[in-house]
Amino acid sequence: MKRNNAWAKFLLLVVGAFYTLPMLAMARFSFQKVPVIKLGWSTLLKNWTIGPMIDAVTSARFLEAGWLSVRLAFLSVLLSLLILVPTTVYVHVRFMRARAFVELLSILPFVVPPIALVVGISSAMRSTIPSFLSSPFSLVPFYVVIALPFSFRSLDVGLSSIDLKTLVEASRSLGAGWMRTVSSVILPNIKTGVVSASFLTFAVVLGEFTIASLLLKFTLPAYLAEAQGNNPQGTFTVGLLLIVVSALLLGVMNRITRGKSQIVSTIGI
Amino acid sequence: MNTTVWSGRGSLSERAPLGLFVRLRPWLGILPFAMFVGAFLLWPTFSVFRSAMQPVEGSAKPAMLEAISGQYLSSILFSMRMSAITATLGMVIGTLVAIAVVSLDRMRGLRNLMVGYSAVAANLGGIPLAFAFVASLGMQGLYTKMLSAIGIDLTDMGFKISDFSGIVIVYLYFQIPLMTLVMLPAVDGLKSTLREAASNLGATSRQYWKNIGIPLLTPSLLGGFLLLFANAFSAYATAYALSSRGSQLVSVQIRFYLQGNTITGKSNLGYALAAWMIIVMVVAMSGYLGLRRVSERWRR
Amino acid sequence: MKTQQQVLKFSGARKSFGDVVALAGFDLEVAKGELVTLLGPSGCGKTTALRIAAGFEQPDSGTVELHGVNITNQPAHKRNMGMVFQNYSLFPHMNVTENVGFGLKVRGKESAERKMLITAAIDRVRLNGLGERYSHQLSGGQQQRVALARALVFEPQVLLLDEPLSALDAKVRAELRDEIRLLQSEVGVATIFVTHDQDEALSISDRICIMKDGHVQQIGTPRDVYLHPANAFVARFVGAMNEIEINVSASSIASIGELQLDLQVSHIAGPSAKMLLRPDAVSICQRGDQNSLNATVVGQHFSGATTMVRLRLDHNDTVVSALLVSRAVNVVVGEGVGVLLNTHEAIIERSND
Numbered sequence: 048m049k050r051n052n053a054w055a056k057f058l059l060l061v062v063g064a065f066y067t068l069p070m071l072a073m074a075r076f077s078f079q080k081v082p083v084i085k086l087g088w089s090t091l092l093k094n095w096t097i098g099p100m101i102d103a104v105t106s107a108r109f110l111e112a113g114w115l116s117v118r119l120a121f122l123s124v125l126l127s128l129l130i131l132v133p134t135t136v137y138v139h140v141r142f143m144r145a146r147a148f149v150e151l152l153s154i155l156p157f158v159v160p161p162i163a164l165v166v167g168i169s170s171a172m173r174s175t176i177p178s179f180l181s182s183p184f185s186l187v188p189f190y191v192v193i194a195l196p197f198s199f200r201s202l203d204v205g206l207s208s209i210d211l212k213t214l215v216e217a218s219r220s221l222g223a224g225w226m227r228t229v230s231s232v233i234l235p236n237i238k239t240g241v242v243s244a245s246f247l248t249f250a251v252v253l254g255e256f257t258i259a260s261l262l263l264k265f266t267l268p269a270y271l272a273e274a275q276g277n278n279p280q281g282t283f284t285v286g287l288l289l290i291v292v293s294a295l296l297l298g299v300m301n302r303i304t305r306g307k308s309q310i311v312s313t314i315g316i
Numbered sequence: 317m318n319t320t321v322w323s324g325r326g327s328l329s330e331r332a333p334l335g336l337f338v339r340l341r342p343w344l345g346i347l348p349f350a351m352f353v354g355a356f357l358l359w360p361t362f363s364v365f366r367s368a369m370q371p372v373e374g375s376a377k378p379a380m381l382e383a384i385s386g387q388y389l390s391s392i393l394f395s396m397r398m399s400a401i402t403a404t405l406g407m408v409i410g411t412l413v414a415i416a417v418v419s420l421d422r423m424r425g426l427r428n429l430m431v432g433y434s435a436v437a438a439n440l441g442g443i444p445l446a447f448a449f450v451a452s453l454g455m456q457g458l459y460t461k462m463l464s465a466i467g468i469d470l471t472d473m474g475f476k477i478s479d480f481s482g483i484v485i486v487y488l489y490f491q492i493p494l495m496t497l498v499m500l501p502a503v504d505g506l507k508s509t510l511r512e513a514a515s516n517l518g519a520t521s522r523q524y525w526k527n528i529g530i531p532l533l534t535p536s537l538l539g540g541f542l543l544l545f546a547n548a549f550s551a552y553a554t555a556y557a558l559s560s561r562g563s564q565l566v567s568v569q570i571r572f573y574l575q576g577n578t579i580t581g582k583s584n585l586g587y588a589l590a591a592w593m594i595i596v597m598v599v600a601m602s603g604y605l606g607l608r609r610v611s612e613r614w615r616r
Numbered sequence: 617m618k619t620q621q622q623v624l625k626f627s628g629a630r631k632s633f634g635d636v637v638a639l640a641g642f643d644l645e646v647a648k649g650e651l652v653t654l655l656g657p658s659g660c661g662k663t664t665a666l667r668i669a670a671g672f673e674q675p676d677s678g679t680v681e682l683h684g685v686n687i688t689n690q691p692a693h694k695r696n697m698g699m700v701f702q703n704y705s706l707f708p709h710m711n712v713t714e715n716v717g718f719g720l721k722v723r724g725k726e727s728a729e730r731k732m733l734i735t736a737a738i739d740r741v742r743l744n745g746l747g748e749r750y751s752h753q754l755s756g757g758q759q760q761r762v763a764l765a766r767a768l769v770f771e772p773q774v775l776l777l778d779e780p781l782s783a784l785d786a787k788v789r790a791e792l793r794d795e796i797r798l799l800q801s802e803v804g805v806a807t808i809f810v811t812h813d814q815d816e817a818l819s820i821s822d823r824i825c826i827m828k829d830g831h832v833q834q835i836g837t838p839r840d841v842y843l844h845p846a847n848a849f850v851a852r853f854v855g856a857m858n859e860i861e862i863n864v865s866a867s868s869i870a871s872i873g874e875l876q877l878d879l880q881v882s883h884i885a886g887p888s889a890k891m892l893l894r895p896d897a898v899s900i901c902q903r904g905d906q907n908s909l910n911a912t913v914v915g916q917h918f919s920g921a922t923t924m925v926r927l928r929l930d931h932n933d934t935v936v937s938a939l940l941v942s943r944a945v946n947v948v949v950g951e952g953v954g955v956l957l958n959t960h961e962a963i964i965e966r967s968n969d
Contacts, residue, residue, distance in 0.1 A: 055416035059430075062413055062492065066437060069445075069489070072452035072459060083456045134349040142342045149346055152353045154605075158597040159361055160550030162567045163590035166574055167360030170367050170587065188356045195353070256442045256553035261571065271443045272557065283451065286444035297436040314438065314497055314543075512672055513705035515692040516776075517719035517766065527718070531709050613752055614708035 070290070077284040103274070103281025104288075112270035115183055119266065120252040123190040124245045127198045130191070132241065135199070136233055139206040140215055146203075153199035156192050161257035164189065168262070183264045193258075194251040198244035201304070205240020239303055246300040250293045361594065367587035383588035392592060395549055395566040398480070402487040403544035407537060409488070410495020410544075411503075417496070418503045431500065434493035441490050446557035449486045453477045478558045486558065487548055494547060495540050502536035505615040532614060539607030546600040550593070566593055621648040622684075623806035624669065624774050629678035631664050638664040640830040642678065646774070649804040651797065653817040656827035656853070662810045663778060665827075669808060670776055671695050682773060693722075697774040698767030698805075702782050704759040706751040712738065712762050713747040719770040737765040740799065757788040764796065768803060775800060775807040781816060793820060814854045818842065826850050842894075848965040851892045858893045858936040860929075860957075864964065873931030875909055877959055890965045895924060895939035897958040900947060908954030911936075913947050927955055 080094040103109055138146050159167075168189065172180055179185050191198075214236070218228040256268035267289060274282040368380045384392065417430045452459050453470070454477045460470050476482055506529055514524045552567040566589055573586030622645050629642040639661040646652050654662035667673040669680060671692030679688045687695060698719070706715050716737050720730045738747055741761040751759055760780055767775060780796065781789045797820040800807050811817055817824050818838045826833040826841065826849075834846035845851035862870045870877045870891065901908050914935065915926035923942045928935050936955065947953055 058416045069448035069452045073448040076451040083461045137345040162552045166590050167364040171360045171363035192357045286447040290444045294436045301432045301435045509705045516699040518722045
């Protein structure tokens with residue numbers, strides 16, 4: 048059957064432009080010290096500089112925010128894996144009946160918008176355990192919660208895609224105990240799931256603004272909000288950097304997951 | 317093998333406690349996870365509702381009822397309108413993109429590129445995205461200038477990136493890819509063999525779409541709409557960063573009521589708005605999940 | 617004898633995909649009420665030919681005619697043919713009734729008339745009472761029956777079946793195969809059936825068209841194709857074959873070991889050749905009987921009415937199979953016997969073939 052696909056190519060071109068143009072404008076603003084009013088064919092190639100960027104990334108505030116964000120990201124990934132890997136492995140190996148329940152718990156964070164969550168956190172914990180919230184690392188468990196739909200889904204899909212039952216039976220029949228089976232047979236086979244869960248969580252944490260801002264923690268997005276006043280260009284470069292890093296993380300994660308699981312892991316639901 | 321006789325609430329056999337323990341024991345394995353979610357998600361949520369049920373200072377009504385009256389209702393409706401519009405536009409464009417990608421499946425790598433990019437773009441948002449659009453279409457935006465150079469003056473037309481339409485455009489940046497990702501499996505499900513079967517049975521192209529294509533896509537379309545709606549409704553950072561009209565969105569309003577930890581008399585309103593937000597989200601997400609189950613059943 | 621009214625005719629249809637020639641000069645006529653099977657290994661062109669008939673592919677050259685009218689360029693939805701697909705292709709969002717009625721609906725039939733025809737069609741495929749079900753609630757065999765009803769309800773000129781049984785398991789396959797044949801002959805529609813399974817082809821076809829690499833190898837009745845294969849490929853593809861090495865001398869005498877057999881057909885002499893012989897053309901006698909080869913019984917496969925006896929020829933250790941009526945078999949493994957070859961039906965394949 049003949050197909051006329053010209054409209055498809057045109058549409059994708061337009062959409063592709065929509066996706067790339069804002070990033071280009073952002074890059075231009077960040078790296079070219081020419082105000083838009085003065086921009087013309089003659090000034091197009093003038094004054095490209097990484098000066099503002101250097102200023103921004105060497106500033107104390109950036110380093111402070113960046114360091115905090117990175118630490119939060121790593122800790123969140125760790126905590127996520129610590130809680131989820133044993134849970135998902137346990138469910139898949141021993142207790143599939145509970146899978147629906149665990150899945151339900153994992154998508155609950157979707158129905159609580161971050162803004163609602165953070166006011167709930169304030170209300171709940173300020174009166175009972177105020178000291179908990181004073182540490183910036185109090186963000187970690189909440190970040191794990193926010194990333195939960197994605198990280199659970201990645202691990203769950205990874206475990207579903209291998210024939211776990213047969214592998215475990217084979218391993219056990221060859222004489223391996225439970226610990227051995229888990230470490231030598233199960234874990235190596237869920238590497239993809241673990242990596243994509245980690246990358247997704249990392250990207251989520253780096254970009255999270257709502258909770259950090261309302262709990263007055265100084266993370267990278269909070270830095271962005273604060274610094275745009277005094278060094279707009281530099282701040283924009285940091286924003287661009289953030290986008291690039293997230294894109295890399297998600298892009299790599301996307302490459303290593305294939306098939307049906309790919310789309311589901313990305314949306315998380 | 318011990319089997320426990322457990323008949324109804326009234327009678328207990330000697331071994332009943334052990335039987336119950338044995339039945340519940342497997343659930344211990346997921347207890348840590350459940351407790352974690354309980355502590356860091358359910359407890360704050362419960363707290364929101366509890367505060368929302370308290371009356372606002374100077375009134376006898378619980379804050380939740382107060383929140384849906386008069387001026388407060390308007391911000392909820394404003395958010396819903398904004399979400400509905402971005403969801404509709406995102407739904408239409410995202411679906412067309414998905415159809416385009418599938419129809420061009422002879423082009424190697426196009427689909428992977430699109431999925432990969434959509435995966436990134438769907439999760440993009442917040443402040444960096446706002447920055448990018450300010451740099452593009454803001455007052456000093458690159459494309460604002462380019463458009464005025466060819467005669468289209470956006471400021472004259474009254475367009476501002478921080479306006480309603482501006483926010484819609486920014487939201488579309490992540491709504492379109494999200495819809496694309498949701499629709500790709502559904503469009504795949506319109507296998508070419510269904511098209512051939514319909515054609516063989518005598519259906520023209522229009523008859524195919526009317527009777528087969530669109531009905532098969534509808535659950536995913538509606539589900540996707542709800543997902544996009546929920547996604548836009550719960551967004552905060554992007555709106556906050558663009559300010560101006562963004563501040564009329566519920567999410568930003570909540571902050572206003574709870575700013576700087578002061579327990580003003582109106583703070584319960586903030587909790588109430590948050591509680592209503594959650595309720596809207598529950599409805600939207602349940603709808604999405606239900607519709608997704610229908611479309612998956614058909615994709616077997 | 618069925619009427620020989622020609623319904624569908626292919627003339628010289630060719631189709632290539634890039635460098636690959638999928639179909640090379642395809643000629644076939646299908647008469648009303650006739651079931652013609654296109655049989656061959658994958659890549660032989662059978663599916664391409666079917667799709668050209670349906671209108672999903674256009675031939676590069678050559679024509680397709682329906683009742684004498686050239687339909688080569690006619691779009692698929694105007695051809696009034698019914699097609700059954702390997703994976704059923706039922707519309708998942710419609711129930712059985714709606715699926716079956718789809719062809720009627722797009723032809724503008726009234727609701728009342730549709731209902732009547734649909735009920736009759738569903739009854740005919742023995743799915744009465746299942747009209748409200750959806751495809752995910754039906755077994756594979758049931759789904760294929762729905763597909764059949766759907767394809768036949770509007771009385772198409774031609775019925776096209778694209779490996780309809782391949783996705784089903786063995787037992788269902790056998791049942792449905794016979795039902796398809798019954799239905800097809802009751803309705804009396806010209807039918808093209810595509811398969812790679814020669815048992816299916818042999819059991820239900822009026823004629824079989826065997827194909828390989830885009831070329832037709834032989835067209836004939838199942839009997840013809842089985843008993844008088846046109847070449848070695850057909851001989852091997854349809855039914856089992858024994859292969860025995862022989863030497864052919866100038867005057868059509870074949871020598872196998874010490875045995876000289878008159879092939880009764882003239883062949884070009886050559887040192888080595890292969891004789892292809894059906895298992896049912898081999899029989900057992902006493903060792904040393906006239907015209908027999910000495911052999912030892914090495915195995916028996918009992919299948920109820922028939923038994924396949926495996927024999928190792930003494931002179932060169934070739935193993936041949938003899939298909940015998942079980943009642944007539946009274947040899948044991950290890951026993952020395954004589955083997956008789958009915959060379960009337962042999963195909964000789966030269967070694968450099």
